[in-house]
Amino acid sequence: MDDPDGYFGEAVARTYDDAAGAEFDPVVIARTADVLADLVEGGSALEFAVGTGRVAVPLAERGVTVRGIDLSRAMVARLQAKSPAVEATIGDFTTTRVEGEFGLVYLVFNTIMNVTTQDAQVECFANAAAHLRPGGRFLVEVMIPELRKLPAGQTVVPFTVTPGHWGFDSYEVATQRMASNYVTLHEDGRGDFASVPFRYLWPAEMDLMARMAGLRPEHRWDSWERTPFTNESGKIIATWVKP
Secondary structure: OOOOOOOOOHHHHOOHHHOOOHHHOHHHHHHHHHHHHHHHOOOOEEEEOOOOOOOHHHHHHOOOOEEEEEOOHHHHHHHHHHOOOOEEEEOOOOOOOOOOOEEEEEEOOOHHHHOOOHHHHHHHHHHHHHHEEEEEEEEEEEEOOOHHHOOOOOOEEEEEEEOOEEEEEEEEOOOOEEEEEEEEEOOOOOEEEEEEEEEOOOHHHHHHHHHHOOOEEEEEEOOOOOOEOOOOOOEEEEEEEOO
16 A cells, blocks of 8 residues: 555545444444443553544543554544544554553454454554553454355355445455455446455464463453353454453
8 A cells, every 4th residue: 555544544534434334333332432441440541543533532531541553644633633632643553652551452343454464463462462551451352254154165255235335355264364345336337446455363363462462361252242252253352461
């Protein structure tokens, strides 16, 4: 990508908060902020990939001091227009450091998969651990790869099929790489295509990354209602604690 904001430049930032989906439902956002406020236990919080403040702003409204790191200046500009209370640092959250120790570092909405190498994902866990006070937690929310939907020889799982829009995930199982692909058809016959790369990872793999960073496993849920993570869960919300 030539854009210094990566895949989250001005065109995405302009409409990001208008997106559909459960993650943008005010009820879900409120529940997410409630859980995070509970986990921080009176301390301050640091959000990796803070973006427009979808989660950080309601968390700050609950009396938590929140800071953020994000690569996209366009997204952070929206955050700062919403709430000057959330201080954001421009940078790569796998390596960028901010001052202070935090009771909670969190990374939500599959964003760990935007880190597209295993080495950089390991660095992300190490960076989170470096920001935590003793007893502090690192939380990750991420989807479980939908490989069980792939028959032998198939590499694509559709997630949106409408007359004007197609969306599908493509998987490369040997490397744990995937991409979310979007095709938009216009009334004049033109079409647009966009593709965003990811690297998916597994709960056990994250546990090992956490262990390498000196963290120990704690909670494993599959929703912000804190329902237990099971074989049928479509995502995991996991926390690890710094001794």
